Amino acid sequence: MTRFIALSNLRLSASVVAARATAVGIRRLGRGGGTSAPGLIAARIDPAMLTKLTSRLPQGSIVIAGTNGKTTTSRMVADVLAANGYRVVHNRSGSNLVRGVASAFAVQATLTGDPGGDVAVIESDEAAFPEIVQLVRPRIIVLNNLFRDQLDRYGELDTIARKWKGSLATLGAETTIVFNADDPGLTAITRGLPAKTVAFGLNERTHTLAALPHAADAATCFACGADLSYSRLYLSHLGDWHCSSCGVERPHLDVTGCEVELDGVESLSMTIDRGGESDRYSIGVPGLYNAYNTLAAVATTRHVGVPQATVHTALVNFRSAFGRIERVMYRGRKLTLALVKNPVGFNEVLRMLTAENGTLTVPTLIAINDLHADGRDVSWLWDVDFELLATGSGMLGATGLRGADMANRLKYAGVAESRMFTLPPDLAAGLDAFVDQLTEGEQGYVLPTYTAMLEIRKTMADRGAVETFWQQ
Amino acid sequence: MAKVRTLKITWLYGAKMNIYGDRGNVLALAQRARWRGIAPNVVEVGLGERIPEDSDVFFFGGGQDQEQIAVSRDLAGVKGEAIKSAVEDGAALLSICGGYQLLGHEYRPHEAAPLPGIGLFDVDSEAGSERFIGNVVIDSRWGPLVGFENHSGLTFLGEAARSMGTVRIGRGNNGRDRTGGVIYKTAIGCYLHGSLLPKNPKLTDWLLSAGLRRRYGEVDLEPLNDSIEESAHASAVERAFVTR
Numbered sequence: 255m256t257r258f259i260a261l262s263n264l265r266l267s268a269s270v271v272a273a274r275a276t277a278v279g280i281r282r283l284g285r286g287g288g289t290s291a292p293g294l295i296a297a298r299i300d301p302a303m304l305t306k307l308t309s310r311l312p313q314g315s316i317v318i319a320g321t322n323g324k325t326t327t328s329r330m331v332a333d334v335l336a337a338n339g340y341r342v343v344h345n346r347s348g349s350n351l352v353r354g355v356a357s358a359f360a361v362q363a364t365l366t367g368d369p370g371g372d373v374a375v376i377e378s379d380e381a382a383f384p385e386i387v388q389l390v391r392p393r394i395i396v397l398n399n400l401f402r403d404q405l406d407r408y409g410e411l412d413t414i415a416r417k418w419k420g421s422l423a424t425l426g427a428e429t430t431i432v433f434n435a436d437d438p439g440l441t442a443i444t445r446g447l448p449a450k451t452v453a454f455g456l457n458e459r460t461h462t463l464a465a466l467p468h469a470a471d472a473a474t475c476f477a478c479g480a481d482l483s484y485s486r487l488y489l490s491h492l493g494d495w496h497c498s499s500c501g502v503e504r505p506h507l508d509v510t511g512c513e514v515e516l517d518g519v520e521s522l523s524m525t526i527d528r529g530g531e532s533d534r535y536s537i538g539v540p541g542l543y544n545a546y547n548t549l550a551a552v553a554t555t556r557h558v559g560v561p562q563a564t565v566h567t568a569l570v571n572f573r574s575a576f577g578r579i580e581r582v583m584y585r586g587r588k589l590t591l592a593l594v595k596n597p598v599g600f601n602e603v604l605r606m607l608t609a610e611n612g613t614l615t616v617p618t619l620i621a622i623n624d625l626h627a628d629g630r631d632v633s634w635l636w637d638v639d640f641e642l643l644a645t646g647s648g649m650l651g652a653t654g655l656r657g658a659d660m661a662n663r664l665k666y667a668g669v670a671e672s673r674m675f676t677l678p679p680d681l682a683a684g685l686d687a688f689v690d691q692l693t694e695g696e697q698g699y700v701l702p703t704y705t706a707m708l709e710i711r712k713t714m715a716d717r718g719a720v721e722t723f724w725q726q
Numbered sequence: 727m728a729k730v731r732t733l734k735i736t737w738l739y740g741a742k743m744n745i746y747g748d749r750g751n752v753l754a755l756a757q758r759a760r761w762r763g764i765a766p767n768v769v770e771v772g773l774g775e776r777i778p779e780d781s782d783v784f785f786f787g788g789g790q791d792q793e794q795i796a797v798s799r800d801l802a803g804v805k806g807e808a809i810k811s812a813v814e815d816g817a818a819l820l821s822i823c824g825g826y827q828l829l830g831h832e833y834r835p836h837e838a839a840p841l842p843g844i845g846l847f848d849v850d851s852e853a854g855s856e857r858f859i860g861n862v863v864i865d866s867r868w869g870p871l872v873g874f875e876n877h878s879g880l881t882f883l884g885e886a887a888r889s890m891g892t893v894r895i896g897r898g899n900n901g902r903d904r905t906g907g908v909i910y911k912t913a914i915g916c917y918l919h920g921s922l923l924p925k926n927p928k929l930t931d932w933l934l935s936a937g938l939r940r941r942y943g944e945v946d947l948e949p950l951n952d953s954i955e956e957s958a959h960a961s962a963v964e965r966a967f968v969t970r
Contacts, residue, residue, distance in 0.1 A: 636747030657961075
């Protein structure tokens with residue numbers, strides 16, 4: 255028995271050594287952040303490495319998933335836990351497949367198989383979620399939302415929901431699922447499980463939608479199949495929902511966000527009620543979607559017992575993930591970058607950019623790539639409500655591998671050709687041609703897909719405008 | 727002053743069958759009518775609702791599996807017959823993916839009962855074992871059509887069916903015979919998302935002409951400046967060559 259354990263530890267140490275050597279090597283070669291390759295090698299040497307290391311974390315693991323907001327929520331949770339004095343293992347770069355998670359552990363673990371942390375915050379890709387859950391046996395799972403996203407990569411939404419449900423059913427009462435109860439789909443897959451649940455959601459009067467946007471998947475009752483009704487709808491199919499046919503309704507909220515105030519592309523503030531306690535948060539990330547991320551982070555960190563004052567201070571000091579929302583001074587112009595990756599996310603970014611007076615007034619560059627990480631299929635652009643941009647004074651330009659598709663989308667949305675810059679598809683050239691159109695000190699918005707964001711950031715970094723991301 | 731011309735665009739099951747940005751096709755039909763002074767009247771027809779008799783152009787998109795079952799049931803009987811007789815009478819129709827399958831004879835899933843279609847097209851579809859995902863270019867009478875396919879269903883043409891074109895890049899109807907889509911009179915079925923019509927304006931105008939011909943007799947469509955559409959088409963074709 256002793257011999258077996260020693261051998262197994264040896265294998266674990268070998269994994270950790272190999273993975274760390276790879277990460278350091280890649281960084282020296284300047285090939286990038288070195289965030290995924292070491293994990294790939296570690297997972298090959300010892301597939302059980304993650305299970306062993308996570309089982310040795312005194313505070314366990316928190317796995318965070320959802321179509322949108324998982325990177326931001328993970329960073330919020332990790333920041334709060336660090337502020338509470340915990341050593342946090344976190345796949346902070348957003349590399350969220352099994353190998354990305356393994357990388358984060360490999361870099362931090364000691365050669366004796368100590369994970370090198372007290373708690374893990376693991377952002378999980380939707381498709382990798384069942385495998386990650388199986389490997390790390392999380393203490394807490396946070397589920398933000400489920401939206402339609404890159405069907406060429408993930409398949410249909412029903413399929414993802416079914417796989418998640420199967421995975422959640424394997425967890426016992428030692429696991430708590432913190433979920434967004436405003437999402438009827440998440441409510442459906444978290445009902446009647448052995449695991450405990452904490453429901454969060456909004457009770458908000460100001461920031462509501464009149465009707466389900468086109469990009470929202472038909473919200474039907476999980477109990478009887480009838481169309482759901484909303485007394486208040488906040489974002490895509492998220493809201494205070496009920497079924498008029500069979501009476502099922504949004505569950506009681508354990509953590510509630512209310513009185514949300516949004517300040518353009520800058521910040522938001524909201525009151526969060528949790529049982530008898532209530533606190534007002536002002537946070538330097540904008541948009542209603544970030545209100546949901548904040549709510550998830552507060553629900554999670556308060557649940558694990560971080561004092562309210564610590565949560566509050568850490569979130570007030572929170573800085574968003576690279577490219578998610580970022581203000582950059584570039585060639586004397588004030589650029590705000592916001593990542594766009596699927597219809598719901600893009601709709602919310604447009605909602606944020608037009609919130610002040612209902613139209614777009616700031617010149618805006620949209621950068622669309624169709625590489626694997628963006629999704630090869632650009633059909634999703636037709637599910638975004640660009641019709642919102644048809645009125646307004648802000649000029650628009652499109653660049654990237656599929657910038658021409660984007661320009662065409664704007665044309666069919668009713669944007670006059672006189673309001674469109676013609677830009678080259680090459681991202682660096684497209685960015686500079688766009689910036690040339692702005693006057694010194696003028697503000698501009700830049701909305702890139704994932705790989706377009708990486709390249710635009712690199713172009714900016716080469717000119718000293720932003721730090722490279724793995725230094726954060 | 728001449729009365730404003732109108733065009734009725736009937737969008738079949740828009741709420742249920744709308745994955746992969748297929749509404750871009752309806753936007754393209756409506757906008758290209760509008761830009762020529764023709765007033766489009768887009769009518770969404772859902773489960774249990776009647777097909778307007780004066781439909782000029784139909785659009786029928788793709789849906790998730792569960793939704794396709796309800797739609798198949800709803801199409802059986804009068805509703806399917808109404809679509810068929812409108813096409814016989816000269817109405818234009820574009821169907822994509824799930825919509826295409828349900829306009830054939832039937833769709834046979836792996837482990838469930840076959841879903842009956844309405845038999846507008848002489849085609850049969852069945853579940854395949856491989857998913858075809860990627861950019862597609864099909865050589866057709868409108869020149870190269872470019873779109874994006876994402877299907878595991880295989881569609882085979884019957885004796886009476888004519889292919890819409892020949893697959894140059896991608897897999898098309900079934901990945902075997904290089905046929906891409908089907909054409910019957912002024913009705914089309916295919917697996918091209920993308921959205922298809924906004925970057926293939928010649929096909930869009932062919933559908934609009936057919937719809938207007940049904941309503942007004944012979945119609946000349948005035949040409950539009952399509953430089954943005956052509957550039958979207960060109961870059962999509964280029965990406966198709968690079969990615970598959």
